[in-house]
Amino acid sequence: MRKNILNFIITILVAVVLSQFLPWWSIMVAGFLTGFSIPLKRIAVFLVPFLAIALFWAVSAYMISSGNDFTLAKRIAVLFPLDGNVNLLLLITGIIGGLAAGIAALFGKQCQLLFKKS
Amino acid sequence: MKFMKFLLSLLLTAIVFYGLNSKLGSIPPLGKFLDPIHGIWQNDKTEGQNVEALAITGLKEEITVHYDKHLIPHIFAQNDADLYFAQGYITAKHRLWQMEFQTHAAAGRISELIGEAAIEFDRGQRRKGMVFGAENSLKKMRENPETLQFVEAYRDGINQYIDQLTVEDYPVEYKLLDYSPEPWTLKKTALLLMYMTDMLAGGDSDLEYSNFLNKYGKERLDLLYPDFFDTIDPVIPKERDWSEWDVVAHDVPISELPKDTITDILEKPDPDNGSNNWVVAPEKSYSGNPILANDPHLGLKLPSIWFALQLATPEKNTFGVSLPGALGIIIGFNNDISWGLTNATRDVRDWYKIEFTDDQRTAYRYDGESRNATKRIEEIKVRNGKTVYDTVVYTHHGPVSYDASFKGNDQKIGYAMKWTGHLGGNNQRTFLELNKAKNYDEYAKALKYHVAPAQNFIFSSTEGDIALWIQGTFPNKWEGQGKFLMDGSNPNHEWKGFIPQEHNAHIKNPEQAFLSSANQHPVDESYPYYVFNDGYETYRNRVINDFFRSKEKFNIQDFKDLHNNNYNLMAAELLPNMLQQMDVSALDSEEKELFDQVKTWDYFNDIEKIGPSIWEAWWSELAPLTWDELEAEELVLDYPFKYQTIYLLKNNPDDEFMDVVATPEKETAKDLFLISFKEAVKNLKAWKIENGDYNWGEYKATYVGHLLQALPAFSRFNLPIGGNGSIVNATKKDHGPSWRMIVEMSSPPKALGVYPGGQSGNPGSKYYDNFIDIWAAGDYLELDFMQDKNQTENILFSQTLNPKP
Incomplete structure (x- = not known):
């Protein structure tokens, strides 16, 4: 459990730092790095970085958009179309980010296993 | 087993990366798009936060920009080059995507952005010679060192803005379509002007009339499509006497017109692209100051085709609306004069039948001989597709728009377009000079450079003059010339020169003490040059003129009422x-x-009826x-x-x-x-x-649609506004008054204005569509014509642009 929490926190921290220099896929790099260096077990391999990045993206998006009364978010929630539901858009943003990080973490874990073997 | 898992997770990672990094169909690249650090979330903001002084390469002296509460920038520069540099920079800051998109549309480059769905549109633009016309205009602009200097400054301003942009600051539409802005060029300014020329002077019915003539004969044609209607109330009042002019008229040649039947043509611009303008002289004004109004009727789009701003240097001070992509104020006023535009619909586009001498279309018949054609190979890049090459043949008349490869079927027959839009003109100079004009003479002089699209330039000055010039380059035609398809091999069918500029119909300080134009007949039959009915409006003009004949004095409220007049x-x-x-x-x-x-x-076309x-x-x-x-x-x-x-x-x-x-x-x-x-x-x-x-409001359901096919997310629907086509309040479903302006020529002038949009091009800004409700209600913004750059009241925020050392 301690490792899960550690992975969760480090994933967010690494993602926050990398996102300042790298494009959107910085979260995949973050997921990969922590998947490799803080290996977790079973479903947690995917789930922990998934939740970490989902939280990071959804909360960042919320913070930016709420300062502007969700003006654009409401429009994008029509574009997609989500019937103008901003919460759904935030949820999707989190899921997309989480998915990318979680999959990259799976790959990180597999790399780590391969290295350990050799 | 472990290796398999490794491969599987690698593959999965690659798929997820690819899937979220690529635009799939109309779905934007979701990872990129939703990333809160670089994606669209970054666009969820309103102008006015974190405004700091900027140091910009290319400026000579310090510039102050005050934004008023409507987000209208008031630019105070020390010299003209800096002024137009700043106009470019500031316009790009608010409208970059639109500026580029409109010039891409003009140039026939939409396929680059959206793929093969736009190929036919792009081919049409190329075959109309849009780029050819822009290149000719650019040549003319280059001939005038002053124009060139300012157009370059404007370009540099835009490019300075683009250069400092980071990905997260790209306008939403770039993120949606997944592409990046490219540098601005002088040609893009010329293309934007061609975009307007095509919109306003890109229609004719020559081929349709030929078809009708061949099918039903001359008598029926004259009944259905007369050169003049039985009642007309022309732009230049009938009181105007033309007898003092020495006029060169051309005789109708004895020859045959081609008898071809045409079954398919390019899409034409909206026939209701038009406008109203009017002005009252001091004796008809409640205050003794002339009052001028204008409302150009165009497609209702977001971001709006207009961008309001004030442009000031120590020598001049001009306010009004600009076209993002072009320099200066297009419709507006300064401390001495005001001016407005309506479209002076005239037949400035004709068609010539071309008979090629060979299947390769290398030469065509002309005056009993064979003349070589030139070819222009148009390269149309297509997103996610193969580049399309289209060969457009050019004759001395102009581009052969229709031939076997485009809407035609005979290998040896083509139809060439002759259009004033191709002549090339330094229209930009007209507006630069109008911006600083101080009186009637300077206004009249500024107009001389304007070639196409011909406009009714209405004018008033603080000195008390009112005037109207119908300015453009008009071929001096023999009677009936260019109403039908002509014979491209017959020299007698060619344009025989142009109406001398000083003979363009105009009037100054008429006895009736008011002037107006609403796309009606420019003149009555006494005008000594050939003019025929090319789709003239017959309703708005009469309502407007009857209103001004109805009483002695007019005030601002009368002007507002007339803009909003719904009488059908x-x-x-x-x-x-x-x-x-x-x-x-x-x-x-x-x-x-x-x-x-x-x-x-x-x-009355009121909304509740x-x-x-x-x-x-x-x-x-x-x-x-x-x-x-x-x-x-x-x-x-x-x-x-x-x-x-x-x-x-x-x-x-x-x-x-x-x-x-x-x-x-x-x-x-x-x-x-x-x-x-x-x-x-x-x-x-x-x-x-x-x-x-x-009820009418709901039934008509006016909307203002985003430039990308009215994407519902970025558009506004069901606006409660009355009127319709052919009504002074010419608001149709998606077309109508794109800018309404009223200026009283007091010292300094007092002005009202509004357009259905907002100053910001960002759908995430509160200034994206904030004028729409005001516009729909028939109200106006009070335009704050700042006289002093040290003004402190009514300012939302200010920004200083400093030269980078």
Whole structure:
């Protein structure tokens, strides 16, 4: 459990730092790095970085958009179309980010296993 | 096993990366798009936060920009080059995507952005010679060192803005379509001006008239499409006497016109692209100051085609609206003069039949000989597709728009376009000089450079002058020239020069003490050059002129009322006749109810009324029913103009054309009224089931659509505004007054203005569409014409642009 929490926190921290220099896929790099260096077990391999990045993206998006009364978010929630539901858009943003990080973490874990073997 | 898992997770990672990094169909690349650090979330902001002074390469001296509460920038520069540099920089800051998109559209480059769906559109733009025309204009701009210097400064300003942009700051549309801005060029400014030329002077009916002439003969043509309507109230009042001019007229050559039949042509611009403007002289003004108004009618789009701003240097101070992509103020005022534009529809585009001497189209017949053609290979890049190459043949007349490879079928026949839009002109100079003009003479001098699209330039000055020049380059035609397809091999069919600029119709300080234009006939038949009816408006102008003849003095409220005037003169001229002729006994109870409702209508297209909805539903059945003969043809044909249709329905009710071809009976106008009314009632009933009550506001359902096919997310729908086409408040469903301005020439001038949009091009900004409700309600913004750069009141925020050392 301690490792899960550690992975969760480090994933967010690494993602926050990398996102300042790298494009959107910085979260995949973050997921990969922590998947490799803080290996977790079973479903947690995917789930922990998934939740970490989902939280990071959804909360960042919320913070930016709420300062502007969700003006654009409401429009994008029509574009997609989500019937103008901003919460759904935030949820999707989190899921997309989480998915990318979680999959990259799976790959990180597999790399780590391969290295350990050799 | 472990290795398999490794491979599997690698593959999965690659798929997820690819899937979220790529645009799939119309779905944007979701990872990129939703990333809160670089994606669209970053665009969820309103201007005015974190404003700091900027150091910019290319500036000579310090510039102050004050934004007022409407986000209108007031730019105070120390010299002209800096001023236009700053205009470029500031316009790009708010409207970058639109500036680039419109010039891409002009150049036929939309396929690059959206893929193969736009190939036909792009080919059309290339075949119209849009780039050819822009290149010719650019040559003219380069000939004038001053224009060149300012156009370059404007370009540099835009590029300085683009250079400092980071990915997260790209406008939303770039993120949606997944591409990046490219550097601005001088050619793009020329292309933007071509975009306007095409919109306003890119229509003609020559081929349609040829088809009609060949099918029905001259007598029928003159009845349906007369050169002048029976009543006209022209732009230049009839009081104008032209007798002092020495005029060179050309004789009609004895020759044959080609008898070709044309079955397919390019899409034409909206025939209602037009405008109103009017001005009253001091003696007709409540205050003794001239008052001027303008409202250009264009497609209602977001971001708006207009961007309001003030441009000031120590030498001049100009306020009004600009076209993002072009320099200076296009419609506006300074401390001495004000001016407005309406489209001076004239036939400045003609067609020549080209007979090629060979299948490769390398040469064509001309004056009994063979003349070499040139070829221009158009490269159309297509997103996710193969580049398309289209060879456009150019003759000395102009580009062969239609040939075997485009809307034609004969390898050796083509149709070449001759268009003033291709002549090249330094239109930019006209506006730069108008911006600083101080009186009538400087205004008249500035206009000389304007080639196309021809405009009715209305004018007033603090000195008390009012004037109107119809300015453009007009071919001096023999009677009938260019109304039909001409013979490209016959030198007699060529344009024989142009109307001398000083003979362009104009008037200064007329006795009637007011002037107006609303796309009607420019002049009456006494004008010594050939002009024919090229789709002239016949309703708005009469309502406007009657209003100014109705009383002695006019004030600002009168001007506002006139902008918002919903009187439907067209309905008032036909509906009583329809009502009177109607065989009421043939109506069922539901039809009778609607009939009684439309009978009590007062002819005002106000939003809460149902009369205008019934009239509109009725007319939109009646016109196609009347002209069903033309619809049934394989050929391209135009409906006669509304005015003439109504004239015929009233005066020639038994004409052959009134018959409905599909029925065995022989119908007259009276029968058409009944049939179309019954259809209209059916349509309204169906509409009601689907949408609810059909009062005019809801039935018309005006909307302002985003430039990308009116994406609902970025557009505004169901706006409560009355009016319609042919009404002074010319607001149709998606077309209408794109800018409304009223200026009183006091010292300094006082002005009102509004447009259906907002200053910001960012759909995430509160300034994206904040003018729309004001506009729909018929209200205005008070334009704060700042006289001093040290002004401190009414400022939202200010920004200093410093030269980078």
